[in-house]
Each structure stands twice: as structure tokens, then as C-alpha cells.
Amino acid sequence: MDHVHGALTALVPLDPSTKSGLEAYDASIRQYLATLRKSAAEIQAVVLSDPEGIFKILDPAQHSIGYLHVLDILLSPSNSAPLPISSNVLLDKIVDFLLKFDHIQVRYVGPEMLALMERVAYHSNAVDEAMEVLGGAIYLYPNMAGSKENKLLCDPTLAPFSYLSAQTGLSGTVRPSMILEYDHIRGLIYTSRRDWGKAEAAFQQVISYPCKERVVSKIMVDSYKRWILIGLLRRGKAPTTPAFTSSNANSCYMTAAKHYLNVAETFGTTGAGVLKSLVEENAATWEEDGTASLMAEILSSYQKWQVLGLRDVYQRIGLARIRATTLSAETGTALEDDDAVAALLRDMMESGMLQGELEQQGDERYLLFSPDSDVVSEAEFARMIAQSHHNIRLLGRQYQLVNDRLSGSKEYVRQLVKEQKRAEKDGVDPGVGFDSQIEDEDLMAGILAHV
Incomplete structure (x- = not known):
């Protein structure tokens, strides 16, 4: 027992300011980790027999690695035995750790830290807390070429992109499919909050993602279907695909989402009954695609957009006139009386x-x-x-950061040279055909997608 206590509290947190001090601290942390690995079985046995006693000797701010190691043992899927500590107490310990942990120490135990953060995120479902992150632009992906640093992990001046990587375990290898999934999920979250503008922008990121030949993923098609419907809800008419969207992708969308395009076309007409029938006839499709609730919103908003269209003709209009000139797509008929019109307005x-x-x-x-x-x-x-000036200055700094990182990427420079040589040989703009000439691996190696 004493041996385990000593092993877990052996690391003394430091704040070195010299190179030799940093090297010594780095070595002590690595030695500490080696000791934990060597005594893993003994530590696990003690933790499972008396977890609260172990927590009493550990300070999450001072012994972050040891504290996280204990949490990892208690939360390990391989630990099939009943928890030797109440769930509420364990949750309190997790919260205490997340509020106080030493950000230097956890760089050395990335996999355990990432696993804890993922567990908290999935179990809490705290979407509101994630909104600020979801709304931010992405300027760098982990493990981009040229993002390596020679500084030690314990160096407090180390930039976040240097330790938020697959090498430290604080991130995973980012694949093109993960980018699509991220933007698709962002779109779903914004849709659930009825933030049509941000939802449309998120899904548009997915549908305009560069693709080669006729390879269009299912998630791109799913996003396109929702993008069409949200465009109707946001502006009363179907949106137009961005000019940089692959022509092959557009062709696939037209075929795979024909029912949605039919709904969009009918939405802009006075055929409320036709729209109602079209939605009802394809109910099985909406259920299979998970868009039934959006279709209900479409039917509900149809008459609202008809009312908004009257602004182009009238400045003042009687409710009786509105009832006579607009129809509900939910029923296919006019509203029953002026009170129903007033409630709608x-x-x-x-x-x-x-x-x-x-x-x-x-x-x-x-x-x-x-x-x-x-x-x-x-x-x-x-x-x-003033806000415009601020945005321009901020954009300038962001552009410089991205430019510096890309300029240090061998893969990016190699690709740029190859494109320039191709342009000289073929006599075409190297920017033309971007989506069909650059592999996914090159995109992830140093070329930012539309983010």
C-alpha cells in the first residue's frame, strides 16, 4: 500500500525556465510513467480495493498524471467488477480533475486524457457548451505536414497544435471522412436548434467537399438532402450549389435526391395540395432518410412563405384576403377563419x-x-x-498563420510545383480541376479544405 502511495505521488510538478531544467523535468515525468507501468498490476489492485483512500492522497492539480491513472483504472472497460466507489463520488472526482488538472502533465498521457474527455462528452450530451467550438473556423488539422516541433512536451511555450496530435494521443489521425462527419453532425446540431443559417452552411461544407471522379459518399448525399430542405425553410426556395462543387457530385445529387428536388420545385408553386400529396406519398423515404421531421417543418412553413410573398404586392392587407389567397400544405385547404390567420401571423x-x-x-x-x-x-x-476593420485585421493574422504553416509543408510545396509544371505543359490554370487532380491524402497533408 505505501509503495503504491509513493509511486503515485512521486512526481513533483515544476515550472522550469531553462533548457536544462526542461530536460530534467521531461526525464522525471518519463521515469514516473515508467514506474507506473512497471507497478500497474499492484496499483490497480490497491485502487480497486480502496479508491477513496487513493483519492485522498492525490491532488488533481499537483498529481494530474497519477489522478488520471486512477480514474482510467476505475473507468476501464476491462474492469467488469462492480465499481468500488459510488457513481456520484466518481463523477465528483472527474469534475474536480477537469477543473484543476495540470495542462503540462496531461500532454504525456494523451490517450488516457482523450478517453476521459470522450466519455464525458458522450455521456453529458452538453451541446450548449460545444456551440462556441462548433461555430469556429478550422485553420489547422492535427498532424499536418510541417507542424512538428523540436521543443519538449513540458515546455510551456509549446503551441497547442504541436501536442494536440496522434503522436501524443491527444488527437487521432484526421481522415477526409472525419471532416465530412464533423460538418454533417454540426449541421444536425444546428438543425435541432432551428438555426437554419448555420445548418445550411455546415451541410454546404459537406456537399462541396472535393471528390475524385464519381466517388460521392453517402454522407454527402444525406447532407445534400437536408441542405435542400433547410434552404426552403430559410429563404422559401431551394438553394443553389456553390460554383466550386464538383460537377460529378452535382450529377449524383440530382439522381439520389430527386424526391427532395421535386418537393423543392413544388414548394415554390401555389399547389399546396400537390405538395401535401408528394410528401405523404414518399413518407417511407423520409423515414428511412431521417428527414420526416424536416418534412413536417416544410409543410408547416409553406403557407408562411406564401404570406411573406404578399409583401411584394401589399403594404396592408386584410386577414380575409390572406385567408382567400394562401393555402395550408398541412391540410391542402385554406384556414378555417380569420382567427386562425391571426394565430398564424x-x-x-x-x-x-x-x-x-x-x-x-x-x-x-x-x-x-x-x-x-x-x-x-x-x-x-x-x-x-469598426467591426469590419477588426475582422480584416483578424483575417490577416489568420491568413499569415495558415500561409506560414503551408509554406513549411514539403507535401504542399511539392504539389504546388507539380501543378505549376502541369499548367506550363498543358497551358491551363492550375486551379482548374482541383477536385479531380488532388488525392485525399494530399488534401490532408497540407491543403486546407473549404472550412
Whole structure:
């Protein structure tokens, strides 16, 4: 028991400022890890027999590696025996560790740290906490060529991209399919929050991903189907694929998503009954694709977009007129009375979809559309200018960072030279045919995708 206690607390955290100090600290950490591996069976036995006693001698801020090692033993899938500690106590220990751990020490135990973070993420399902990360742009992938550092892991000046890698275990090898999955999941999350703009942008990342020949993955097709529907919800009409989308991908989309394109085409017409029948006839397809809830949103929003279309003709319109000129795709008929129209309009106003107000004149009720205006106050204009300057400066720094990293990538430079030679030989722009000339491996080696 004492031997295990001594082994777990043997590492003394330091903050060296010299090269020799860093080298000594690095060596002591590696020796500490070797001791833990050598005594693994003994440590496991003691931890499983008295976990709370072990936690009492460990400080997550001072003994981060040892503390994480204990957590890893208790959470190990190979440990089939009942937990020797209550779930609530263990959760408290995990939270305490995540709030206090030494970010230098955990660089040396990447696989264990990543496993703990993944477990917490999957079990907590804390989407709100992930939104800030999901909305950020990606400027670097782990293990990009040219991202290696000669500094020691314990060096506090080490840049994050240097230790967030497959070599340390704090990240895995990023494959093209993982990028597609990431953006697809982002789109699903934004869809669940009814943030149509961000959902559309995320799915667009997937559908426009470079592909070679006629190889279009299922996840790209699935994203395209949702992208079409979300475009209808966001602007009332089908979106247009970006110009840089592969022509082969576009051809595949047209074939694989024909039912969705039919819905999009019908959505822009006055055929509410036709749209209703089309959605009902292909209910099995929507269920299989997991888009049934989005189709319900499409039917619900059809009449709302018809109402918004009246802005182009009317500034003020009676509710009776709205009822006579718009139809519900959910029923295929007009709303039953003016009260139902008023309820629809209030719902649109509360959601921010409609800018206007209801007014009563005698026995008649009217919708007054708010006039569109691009006029802004002097203060608001100054704020917009300041924000633009800030964005430009930020973009400049980000561009410089990406340029520096790509310039140090042998694979990127080699590919660039090859493309220039091909252009000189063929007499074409090296940027043309990008999607059909660069392999996935080259993309991941140093060329950023559309992120």
C-alpha cells in the first residue's frame, strides 16, 4: 500500500525556465510513467480495493498524471467488477480533475486524457457548451505536414497544435471522412436548434467537399438532402450549389435526391395540395432518410412563405384576403377563419420570420407589413465600420498563420510545383480541376479544405 502511495505521488510538478531544467523535468515525468507501468498490476489492485483512500492522497492539480491513472483504472472497460466507489463520488472526482488538472502533465498521457474527455462528452450530451467550438473556423488539422516541433512536451511555450496530435494521443489521425462527419453532425446540431443559417452552411461544407471522379459518399448525399430542405425553410426556395462543387457530385445529387428536388420545385408553386400529396406519398423515404421531421417543418412553413410573398404586392392587407389567397400544405385547404390567420401571423412575428403588426379597423382586421429599410444611425454605421476593420485585421493574422504553416509543408510545396509544371505543359490554370487532380491524402497533408 505505501509503495503504491509513493509511486503515485512521486512526481513533483515544476515550472522550469531553462533548457536544462526542461530536460530534467521531461526525464522525471518519463521515469514516473515508467514506474507506473512497471507497478500497474499492484496499483490497480490497491485502487480497486480502496479508491477513496487513493483519492485522498492525490491532488488533481499537483498529481494530474497519477489522478488520471486512477480514474482510467476505475473507468476501464476491462474492469467488469462492480465499481468500488459510488457513481456520484466518481463523477465528483472527474469534475474536480477537469477543473484543476495540470495542462503540462496531461500532454504525456494523451490517450488516457482523450478517453476521459470522450466519455464525458458522450455521456453529458452538453451541446450548449460545444456551440462556441462548433461555430469556429478550422485553420489547422492535427498532424499536418510541417507542424512538428523540436521543443519538449513540458515546455510551456509549446503551441497547442504541436501536442494536440496522434503522436501524443491527444488527437487521432484526421481522415477526409472525419471532416465530412464533423460538418454533417454540426449541421444536425444546428438543425435541432432551428438555426437554419448555420445548418445550411455546415451541410454546404459537406456537399462541396472535393471528390475524385464519381466517388460521392453517402454522407454527402444525406447532407445534400437536408441542405435542400433547410434552404426552403430559410429563404422559401431551394438553394443553389456553390460554383466550386464538383460537377460529378452535382450529377449524383440530382439522381439520389430527386424526391427532395421535386418537393423543392413544388414548394415554390401555389399547389399546396400537390405538395401535401408528394410528401405523404414518399413518407417511407423520409423515414428511412431521417428527414420526416424536416418534412413536417416544410409543410408547416409553406403557407408562411406564401404570406411573406404578399409583401411584394401589399403594404396592408386584410386577414380575409390572406385567408382567400394562401393555402395550408398541412391540410391542402385554406384556414378555417380569420382567427386562425391571426394565430398564424402572431406565430410568425414571435419567431422573427415576419416584421409587421396586426390592426383592427371596424369589423375588419389587417396585417400591416413593416417597411424594409436599409437606413442605419450614425452610431450604428460607425460600429459596423469598426467591426469590419477588426475582422480584416483578424483575417490577416489568420491568413499569415495558415500561409506560414503551408509554406513549411514539403507535401504542399511539392504539389504546388507539380501543378505549376502541369499548367506550363498543358497551358491551363492550375486551379482548374482541383477536385479531380488532388488525392485525399494530399488534401490532408497540407491543403486546407473549404472550412
